[in-house]
Amino acid sequence: MQFKNVFIVLYLLLVVFIYGCGQKNTTIALTGKTYYFSNSGNDSGAGTQALPFKTINKLNTLRLAAGDTVYFNGDQTFNGSVFIDSINAAETRPIVITSYNNGSAIINSGDSNAITLYKCSYIKIVNIHVVGAGRKTGNIKDGIVINTCNNITIDSIDVSGFQKAGLFVYASGIVEINNVKAHDNGFAGISVSGDYGKYNCYNIHINNCSAENNPGDPANLTNHSGNGIIAGYCKNIIIENSTATNNGWDMPRTGNGPVGIWCYEADSVIIQRCISYANKTSAGGGDGGGFDLDGGVTNTVIQYCLSYQNQGSGFGIFQYAGAGNWHDNVVRFNISEEDGAVSPAKAGIFIWNSSRDTNQFKNCLFYNNVIYNSQVAAISYDKESEHTGFKFYNNIFTANNELLKGKPGKDVFMGNDWYSLQTTFNADGILNFNAWANTYNQEKLNSKIVGLNVKPPFNNEGNANVTLPSQLNTFTNYQLLLNDSLAYKGLDLYMLFGIKNGGKAFNQNQAPPKGLGACF
Helix, strand or coil: CHHHHHHHHHHHHHHHHHHHHHHHHHHHHHHCCEEEECCCCCCCCCCCCCCCECCHHHHHHCCCCCCCEEEEECCCEEECCEEEECCECECCECEEEEEECCCCEEEECCCCCCEEEECCEEEEEEEEEEECCCCCCCCCCCCEEEECCEEEEEEEEEEECCCCEEEEEECCEEEEEEEEEEECCCCEEEEEECCCCCCCEEEEEEECCEEECCCCCCCCCCCCCCEEEEEEEEEEEEEECCEEECCCCCCCCCCCCCEEEEEEEEEEEEEECCEEECCCCCCCCCCCEEEEECCCCECCEEECCEEECCCCCCEEEEECCCCCCEEEEEEECCEEECCCCCCCCCEEEEEEECCCCHHHEEEEEEECCEEECCCCEEEEECCCCCCEEEEEECCEEEECCCCEECCCCCCEEECCEEEECCCECCECCECCHHHHHHHHCCCEECCEECCECCCCCCCCCCCCCCCCHHHHHHCCCCECCCCCHHHHCCCCHHHHHCCCCCCECCCCCECCCCCCCCEC
16 A cells, blocks of 8 residues: 555656656747847857847848747848748747847848748737838838738838838738838838739738828839828728828829728728828829728728828729729718818719729718818719719718719718808709709608708817827817707618617717717
8 A cells, every 4th residue: 555655656756747847848949049130240159149140141041930039239220131931930939020229220121122021920020120222212122021921910110211112011811010100112101912803911900000201103104102001902901090191292193193091902991090181192193082992892991080181082982994893881980171172083072983883883881971171072973983872871061162073873862961161052053952952852761851951060170180090089170069969960870771880989989879970
């Protein structure tokens, strides 16, 4: 009996010993290696903090592995291009490229890409500043390229001086893009794209980013350039808490133009709590707007966004010939102020369809938005704008004189407030709201007029100046006065049509069932 007890004790001790050794080995494996780089280093050194490496060329010879960290000395400049090929780390042991000491290290790539990840997974690039030689002064590439990768994180990056995109995500999945400042690039600040027709770029999250002063690609003479944030051939994309401003002013052509934040050939995109303002286009060029749901977009939402003082329309609703079908998209609880005065649209909202096929351009819900424009119209339909199933509910449309340009076809307008600053009401040459409603059978529910022609008592219209998404919750310029009953004279969209409004208004307060406009 005693022998048996001794045997059990020895067995348990052996198990504990083996388990402890296993745990110790696992801990060591999880640590990974660290590599330090400094201008005072030597590529023949040990790569430690005391004896750092010196050049990017040395980094490109290393075979990084899961758990490794690469440190560049902060506030120092490293010339060259980082290229990481076919390295797969792990969720709990990512490879990290970052800075140490004070500030951000600068990677200056001259005429080339600064950082390229190709067929990699679980890599994080954090707190790095990348620069190119300039879109007109030598660079012909993108800044950071994520190509055919998955589970990538890009965080706290400043990228400028590249002829194409500052950050380009191509045919990749599960990419987190946070706190990126993309400025002074050519084609775009941030660009996301899959292969043509494949939608193989997916689960991309762009958060708290800014795209500023990306004027245009001087080498692109056949298509748009100068975009802020653009996503195409992709699905399941979120763009939020981000800004786009002063883009597109040097597009080297006349024609279709850039937009601040937009998507095309994309499914299930959410654009929310973003600001797009003072974006531009070339002289005589098109677009230059704030936000755009372009050709082939499906099941997508723009919500809680502010667009103001863009040369093009605040919200473009577009379908181009050759694109996939455009359908089932929602624009809700947004504000457009003084947009569209320069580009041909001449309105806060612009609707266009060059395919001329209603089956390719259908089913748009546009509700609880504010369109304020003291210069031009609220809504403009291009002569090529055939579509079906477009419905406008509970919006406030304020324009200089003419409220609606072009032919809306069989669109439904119901529960909206219309106001012309010059003539009280003007649509299709009709200066009386009731006469217009009866002539076109608009703004009616059960044969009763439910729309309004009342000057909205806004708090501070025409004076938007917010530049940070964090300021949107307290942006009250278009909140109707609290004691004004107009704010609650909209339609109950859920009760009438089964439309769920998401529960939140522009300023993230609760959206009342019969709310009119965007703010409450």
